[in-house]
Amino acid sequence: MNSSLLNRALGSFLGLAIGDALGATVEFMSAQEIAVQYKVHQQILGGGWLRLKPGRVTDDTEMALALGSALVASGGWNLRAIADAFVVWMRGRPVDIGNTCRRGISRYIATGSLCAPPAEEDGGNGAAMRNLPTVLASLTDENLLRERSLAQAQLTHHHPLSDAATVALACLTRRLLLEGPQAAGGQIAGELIARHPAFAFKPWPGRTSGYIVDTVQTVFDGFFNTGSFEECLVRVVNRGGDADTTGALAGQLAGALHGLEGIPVRWLKRLDPNVRAAIEWQTPRLLGLSDFRGR
DSSP states (O other): OOHHHHHHHHHHHHHHHHHHHHHHTTTTOOHHHHHHHHSSOOSOOOBTTTTBOTTOOOHHHHHHHHHHHHHHHHTSOOHHHHHHHHHHHHHTOOSOOOHHHHHHHHHHHHHOOSSOOOOGGGOBSTTTTTOHHHHHTTTTOHHHHHHHHHHHHTTTOOOHHHHHHHHHHHHHHHHHHHHGGGSOHHHHHHHHHHHOGGGOOSSOOOOOSSBHHHHHHHHHHHHHTOSSHHHHHHHHHTTOSSHHHHHHHHHHHHHHHHOGGGSOHHHHHHSOHHHHHHHHHHHHHHHHHTTOTTO
16 A cells, blocks of 8 residues: 555544544634633644543544444445435434434434435534545545535535535545645636535635534635644634644644654644544555545
């Protein structure tokens, strides 16, 4: 397997988890409240409204790992196995779960349906936050990645803006993994905005809710206006709001760009060791499902 690809893939998946753990401390706080309490929040401390242990992750990383485990166990794409993995995760009483994810998983339990009905209230960020394993297992075919991203998203979220953002973030991550700094990331963001002007982020509109538009604007503002993994995550999570998810998605993109060596060692050491081990185990196996054969 290509070592530079594996390095960026590990950077992306571990970056997602680190952004989740870092942002969870200040989730639902305002930027002003964060500044008063921390000046600049830049350490993985735990706490927050969920009273987490330092390094503990939330539903963002846990759902991604559930999705990844289903793909590895199935030896390839298997939407029903993903849905079943989400059921097991939800029944395990996770520390946090979004309303739309809960509603979609509960619908699957009740009806077996693999697609949520379209709903205006389903425009949250829960489909985008968990999609990284789909990217890792679908690198060789962007069209296939788009199809799979939509399929896993619509298990719980069926909304045009959630769909568009989930696909765009997947394609951007794929380009970063394959091309590194040469990736045309701005082009993908521009195409998303051209199709859906609500995602425009220059100047940053200042909203940090779990609505997918607010999430993408905050993540893009951090990612495209910083030069390192740490700078990107600190910028994003210090804006508060849904900081575990904006942190996770920013970490996914920044990790794919800067690679494993771009992640501060102090953050890697604070990450829950079981989560780190699960990511390090899943990542090469998910890449193997893309059938890269050393390319």
